[in-house]
Amino acid sequence: MHGHGPPVSEAELHGLVDGDLDSGRREAVQAYLAASPEDAARVEKWRRQNETIRAAFAAVEQGPLPWSLPLAPGAGGVTATGNAGLGQAEARASHAWRERWFAPLIGLSFASGALLAVSAAYLAGRANAPEAGPPSAAAGTFVARAMSALRAFVPPSAAVRLSPNGEGPGQDAAAPILPNLLVDGLRLAGVRAVAGDQGQMLCLIYARPEAANFALCAETAGDAGESVPRVSGNFPSAAITWRQKRANYALTGALPESELRALADTARTQVAAFDGR
Amino acid sequence: MALREELNLCAPRLCRYARALASGQPQPSEIADDLVQAVLLRTWEAGTALRLTGPNLHLHLYTLLTEWHRDKLAAGRMGGKALMKKENFSAGGPRAAGNLPVPASPRDKFAAALLALALEEREALLLVVLEGFSYAQAARILKISRTALIMRLTSARAALSETTAAKSPSRLAKTRPSYLRVVK
Secondary structure, eight states: OOOSSSOOOHHHHHHHHHTOSOHHHHHHHHHHHHHOHHHHHHHHHHHHHHHHHHHHHHHHHHSOOOTTSTTSOOTTSOOTTOOSSOOHHHHHHHHHHHHHHHHHHHHOOOTTHHHHHHHHHHHHHHOOSOOOOTTSTTHHHHHHHHHHTTTTOOOOSSOOOOOOOSOSGGGOTTSOOOOOOOOTTOEEEEEEEEEOSSSEEEEEEEEETTEEEEEEEEEEOSOOOOOOOEEEEETTEEEEEEEETTEEEEEEEEOOHHHHHHHHHHHHHHHHHOOOO | OOHHHHHHHHHHHHHHHHHHHHTSSSSOOHHHHHHHHHHHHHHHHTHHHHTOOHHHHHHHHHHHHHHHHHHHHHHHHHHOHHHHHGGGOOOOOHHHHHHSOOOSSHHHHHHHHHHHSOHHHHHHHIIIIISOOOHHHHHHHHTOOHHHHHHHHHHHHHHHHHHHHOOSHHHHTSOOOOOOOOOO
């Protein structure tokens, strides 16, 4: 391939299309293409391919992320149906979901760490059997057991103190972390251990004023991988499941979708921020 | 800029790359979104130790995602073929092009063409064209030389032209023209 100066290489033709060509060679390459219709057509085809690829995926960058991503819009905020060409409103919403995701990382106190430690210790001793995570075929069973935790639940008449002595195995990193949902109006009504096919699952039962209870359940997962939250069933009687830090989680109850997702976001944030010390 | 802000800025692009790589389509993909989540979480957790910012952070994220995608494919090959079939999660390649079902729409046709590329060709093409990395950056992400990257780009473009131009499955089976040219 000859043009002005050194010969034009195949790499330079690609560089011209991809914007990775020395500015000093641009003229030489363009002059070469002007004299070589066959290569010019080839380069033009590559340009069209580039445009097709970029256009096909443009919506992903410009649109909102699925709520289930860790940095993505969550419940009660931005939905996954926004439009491209975002204005200030969406920018504010985007900022809001980012703040919601990270703010707890700064302000988390784990005020009820005692309960977590006891729960973790309980599960550490019980749930050792390997098990597939919620996204697998076992998810249905896991969700069904999580939902069963709410059946005919009677809150204890008196508060039960679950404070550990600080020497228990609550620091075991392999034990599932049970987050404490400190949301206005919620009250931790009790903890229920639900027998499963493989080990025990522990469920925190939360009560809401003049509304049905909901449960946050966790069990040890055999798979170390993590998964995004997924909805099982139909609202208002649905469950959101996910795998995080070697544990399967399920949040279930008769809540509107937005509320259940917001709670799931809060739970995931707390689990992610938990350092166990 | 704080790490969290940088991760937030990278997330949509990373999601775009993951979906293109894993499913060839812009729609939400379980596997792709899981990969993105895992990469963001890992980087966030290790962020302080890594001390990565700016372009280095971007390169790290894409390197991690590309490697984990390959690992997932390898696990699929060894552990269960169901994973490979799920969501068109495909290593691609000329054989895949022949095995893919006849696309129903132009969008599906394009996705099929993208997935029909060999994995290393798809990675190179998407990093340069879709994500806008320079040849040097893309080569660094893929841990290959600049020359090897350009060869993959050449091969990918030739294959993509052939696949998208094909009107019948029989044309997919044709041998690709050589992308090597004699430079005088």
